[in-house]
Structure formats: structure tokens, C-alpha cells
Amino acid sequence: MAILTAPGLATGLAHAAPVAPAAPAAPAAPLPEPGAKSLEQVRKEIEELYRxxxxxxxxxxLAEAETKAQSDKIVEIANLIVAGKEKIATLKNRAGAAARAQYRSGGLPPGARLALSDDPNEFLDGAGRLRQGEKATSGLISELDRTQQDLVDYAQEANERWATLEANRVKQEGARKQIEEKIKAAEGLESKLEAEEKAKLIQLEHEAQYKAQTAWLSTGAMKDVKGSATDAGKRAVQFATAQIGKPYRWGATGPGSFDCSGLTSQAWLAAGRGIPRTSQEQLRLLPKVALKDMRPGDLIIYFDDATHVGMYVGDGAMVHAPRPGRDVTMAGAGSMPIKAVVRPDA
Known part of the structure; x- marks a missing residue:
């Protein structure tokens, strides 16, 4: 069932009016038993579980992205430690060479060598070189001390990074278990439905989206939206819409499946712009724009906790990866509560 007409990307952003949902083909379901949940209640319960x-x-x-960042930093620190140890070895060799050279010169103090020298000029020239050597040796020791302190600092930072890495892994595992638990509960509810009820459930979802989109349009939200897509925005939209029909899978960034922010981040990567991986980070780090200034390619962040994102494609529509059990699809831009609009190519 189409919620909106397909947008024309080459034209402006004149929104299309939503199309009313088709009338149910099947006969009305029998009255539920006393105390039984209605199909609409089941739909809302499933929707909340997926939320x-x-x-x-x-x-x-987010934990996965932070874990990767910490892992990369630990590798970087390890390389710095290796380089530091090699530098210390080089400095020690230079210090040893200086000590051996001094030993070969007899190690006599300047006063004694002046007394033994027949040529004061020769002594003064040697004394100058000696002072230069002492200065170089002092610099060598200072550099050695600094490098050793660097190694101590690197080791401390590595320990802190490891602690953060392990904390992120714990968060990631906890989130994974919660995801699987909620999806299993939602799938359990759906599995109890008959085929006819499942078809009706999909229709109820469409009707709820249509109702929300209609209410949103009735506020005049799209009245002043006339922005045109940039070249990068067009490429991002083309990538996102080309994924329509591919399944949602949590944590996925393509090419065969996506979650909501996996779709938007990969679309903009294909357009030549790397953006944050999660919808919450996209909200936090990307520039916000007013709804009236929205243009194709902008990202619409949904819900108060910013846990869903879609890409505006024009004509009052967006493309998104909805939830497990559903495919990447087009929907009304106002079919869910909008929190903010952000722009990757500001």
C-alpha cells in the first residue's frame, strides 16, 4: 500500500498528498473473547518492543564504533612503544660511543691536559670541542630521559584504553542480549497470529502511518519546504532508494541488509561524506536545520531518544529501514514523531 507518491528528485520538494489505505479485502475478524487483546493492542505492543x-x-x-576506535588507538600506541624502544636503543648506542671516545682520549681533566700540552692553542681548541661534546652528551641524556618518560606515558594510556575497550565490550554484549530479547518477544507475539491476522496487522501499521502523516501535513509542515538537493545529496538519495526491498537487520551496514542508521551512514559514505554511525551521534554531531529548510539528503531523526533515522527524499517522503521483519522502504516523513533534521553536507 503506497503512503505517498514517489518523489521526483529532479524537481523541487512539493509534497504529495497521502493516499488513503485500501479497504481490507478480508471479512471482518470475529469479536475477540472477553479479556483478549485486540489486534491493534497487539500491534502497539509489537511496535513498542521493536522500539x-x-x-x-x-x-x-555506538559501543561497537567505540570499541573499534579504542582498538585502533591501542595498535597506534603499541607502534609508538616499539618506536620508542628502538629510539632508546639508538640513544644508548650513541651514549656508549661517546663514553668510549672519552676513554680513548685518556679521560684527563682539562687542567691536566693544559699542563701537559706544549701548545696552548691546541689545548684551547680541544677544550672547545670537549665543551661541545659535554653539551651533546647532556642533550643525549635529556633526550633519553624524555623518551623513557614517553614510554611510561604510552603504557599508562594503553592500560586506560584497554579498560575502556573492555567496558565497551561489556556494554555491547549487554545491548546485544537486550536486542535479541526484545526481538524474540515481538516475534513471539507475531507468531501467535493467524495468516489473516498477520495481513491485517500490516494493514494496521500502514493505517497508523497514514494517520500520522495526514495529521503532520495538516499542520502545514511542508508548506514552506522548497529546498533542492545538492549533488552529494542526490547521490546519497540514489544510494538509499536503491536499497529499497532489502531486509532490516540490526547492526547491519549492507550490502545485503541494513539497520536504520546503517542505511543513512552508508548512503552518505557512497556520496563521499563519512558521518557518524548511529542516529544519536548523527543528531549530536551533524548540523541541525529547520524543518522549512529541509532538502533531499537531509536526515530526519525520530523519537525523543533519537533512536530512529530516515533520509528525506522529497515530496514529503523519506526512505528508511523500519525494523526487524520489514524491508527498506519509502514512508511519509511525518509518519513518526520528528525530533530534528540534520544535514551531512552543510
Whole structure:
């Protein structure tokens, strides 16, 4: 069932009016038994479970990104430690060479060598070189001390990074268990439905989206939206819409499946712009724009906790990866509560 007409990317952003949902083909379901949940109640319960799974998915994705960042930093520190040890070995060799050279010169103090020298000029020249050597030796020792302190600092930072890495892994595992628990509960509810009820459930979802989109449009939200996509925005939209029909899978960034922020981050990566991995980080780090200034390619962040994101494609529509059990699809931009609009190519 189409919620909106397909957007024309080459034109402006004049929104299309939503299309009313088709009338149910099947006869009305029998009256529920006293105390039994209505199909609409079941739909809302399933939707809430998937919303909670979406929240956990954002936490999982953030922990995964932070874990990778910490792992990369630990590798970097390890390389610095190796380089530091090699530098210390080089400095020690230089210090040893200086000590051996001094030993070969007899190690006599300057006063004694002046007394033994027949040529005061020769002594003064040697004394100058000696002072230069002492200065170089002092610099060598200072550099050795600094490098050794660097190694101590690197080791401390590595320990702190390991602690953060392990904490992120614990968070990631906790989020994974919560995701699986919520999805299993939602799938359990759906599995109890008959085929006819499952078809009706999908229709109820569409009707709820249609109702929300209609209410949103009736506020005049799209009245002043006339922005045109940039070249990068067009590429991002083309990538996102090309994924329509691919399944949602939490934690996925393609190419065969996506979660909501996996779709938007990969679309913008394909357009030549790396953006944060999660919807919450996209909200936090990308520039916000007013709804009236929205243009194709902008990201619409949904819900108060910013745990869902879609890409605006024009004509009052967006493309998104909805939830487990559903495919990447087009929907009304106002079919869910909008928290903010952000722009990757500001």
C-alpha cells in the first residue's frame, strides 16, 4: 500500500498528498473473547518492543564504533612503544660511543691536559670541542630521559584504553542480549497470529502511518519546504532508494541488509561524506536545520531518544529501514514523531 507518491528528485520538494489505505479485502475478524487483546493492542505492543530493540541497537552500534576506535588507538600506541624502544636503543648506542671516545682520549681533566700540552692553542681548541661534546652528551641524556618518560606515558594510556575497550565490550554484549530479547518477544507475539491476522496487522501499521502523516501535513509542515538537493545529496538519495526491498537487520551496514542508521551512514559514505554511525551521534554531531529548510539528503531523526533515522527524499517522503521483519522502504516523513533534521553536507 503506497503512503505517498514517489518523489521526483529532479524537481523541487512539493509534497504529495497521502493516499488513503485500501479497504481490507478480508471479512471482518470475529469479536475477540472477553479479556483478549485486540489486534491493534497487539500491534502497539509489537511496535513498542521493536522500539526498545531499536534503542538497544543504537547502544550496540555506538559501543561497537567505540570499541573499534579504542582498538585502533591501542595498535597506534603499541607502534609508538616499539618506536620508542628502538629510539632508546639508538640513544644508548650513541651514549656508549661517546663514553668510549672519552676513554680513548685518556679521560684527563682539562687542567691536566693544559699542563701537559706544549701548545696552548691546541689545548684551547680541544677544550672547545670537549665543551661541545659535554653539551651533546647532556642533550643525549635529556633526550633519553624524555623518551623513557614517553614510554611510561604510552603504557599508562594503553592500560586506560584497554579498560575502556573492555567496558565497551561489556556494554555491547549487554545491548546485544537486550536486542535479541526484545526481538524474540515481538516475534513471539507475531507468531501467535493467524495468516489473516498477520495481513491485517500490516494493514494496521500502514493505517497508523497514514494517520500520522495526514495529521503532520495538516499542520502545514511542508508548506514552506522548497529546498533542492545538492549533488552529494542526490547521490546519497540514489544510494538509499536503491536499497529499497532489502531486509532490516540490526547492526547491519549492507550490502545485503541494513539497520536504520546503517542505511543513512552508508548512503552518505557512497556520496563521499563519512558521518557518524548511529542516529544519536548523527543528531549530536551533524548540523541541525529547520524543518522549512529541509532538502533531499537531509536526515530526519525520530523519537525523543533519537533512536530512529530516515533520509528525506522529497515530496514529503523519506526512505528508511523500519525494523526487524520489514524491508527498506519509502514512508511519509511525518509518519513518526520528528525530533530534528540534520544535514551531512552543510
Amino acid at each position: 526498545q530493540a531499536g534503542t538497544a541497537t543504537d547502544a550496540y552500534n
